Amino acid sequence: MNQGPLNEKELEWLDELLAKYGNDASVLDVSELDGMLTAILSGPRELEPAVWLTALWGGEKHIPRWTNEREMTRFMNLTFQHMNDIADRLSDAPDQFEPLFGYREEDGEEYTVVEDWCFGYMRGVALDDWSSLPESMKPALAAISLHGREDNVAQLEQMTPEAYQQSQAAIGPAALQLYLYWQELLENEPDALRQKPVTVGTKAGRNDPCPCGSGKKYKNCCLH
Numbered sequence: 001m002n003q004g005p006l007n008e009k010e011l012e013w014l015d016e017l018l019a020k021y022g023n024d025a026s027v028l029d030v031s032e033l034d035g036m037l038t039a040i041l042s043g044p045r046e047l048e049p050a051v052w053l054t055a056l057w058g059g060e061k062h063i064p065r066w067t068n069e070r071e072m073t074r075f076m077n078l079t080f081q082h083m084n085d086i087a088d089r090l091s092d093a094p095d096q097f098e099p100l101f102g103y104r105e106e107d108g109e110e111y112t113v114v115e116d117w118c119f120g121y122m123r124g125v126a127l128d129d130w131s132s133l134p135e136s137m138k139p140a141l142a143a144i145s146l147h148g149r150e151d152n153v154a155q156l157e158q159m160t161p162e163a164y165q166q167s168q169a170a171i172g173p174a175a176l177q178l179y180l181y182w183q184e185l186l187e188n189e190p191d192a193l194r195q196k197p198v199t200v201g202t203k204a205g206r207n208d209p210c211p212c213g214s215g216k217k218y219k220n221c222c223l224h
Contacts, residue, residue, distance in 0.1 A: 018033065023058055025059060026056065026057045033056070034086070035122075037120075038124065040127065042090070042182055044182050044185070045128055047128060099175060112168060114168050118146075122145055143170040143171060
């Protein structure tokens with residue numbers, strides 16, 4: 001597997017594949033994937049890949065039937081390469097961390113689309129238990145959930161253009177703040193829950209098919 005950021009063609013390929021196999025319950029584009037991976041890397045505990053890969057597709061019944069093994073392997077390699085790049089930026093180069101927002105053109109103008117990334121981030125948050133987040137950190141999470149929950153649409157529509165732009169600008173710093181909080185907690189409390197991997201739902205047995213959709217046994221899959 002290569003290292004470093006994905007190039008434009010690789011991101012476009014991931015985007016196309018997410019759309020190809022997507023459904024109403026899955027991650028639908030690379031911006032949403034970036035947000036989800038950021039939350040997974042930032043949370044209080046370590047999530048097993050089988051957990052978040054299953055959630056990425058919206059559950060076990062939606063795991064793709066890949067066209068061939070090459071397609072599946074490339075998707076896995078690019079996804080983990082992108083995840084590693086996010087992790088490197090968060091931990092080693094926070095000044096270079098930027099959410100991978102989307103863009104749209106309207107009447108010749110280009111607008112930043114943050115909702116997909118924020119929905120992905122909140123999808124990642126939902127995979128873990130963030131209930132111990134202190135009150136002092138909740139505004140940071142609220143800055144992301146403002147654009148990442150459907151029940152906030154009415155609130156966003158009532159905002160002035162200036163307030164809306166300010167809310168967009170707050171997302172990246174908020175994500176970094178949340179990552180640093182959980183990291184500091186882990187460093188100061190060696191027995192923190194993050195050292196215990198989280199499993200959601202029924203965990204695959206060693207001889208069961210891997211939830212990633214490779215068709216291999218869980219113990220022999222590329223995730224191990």
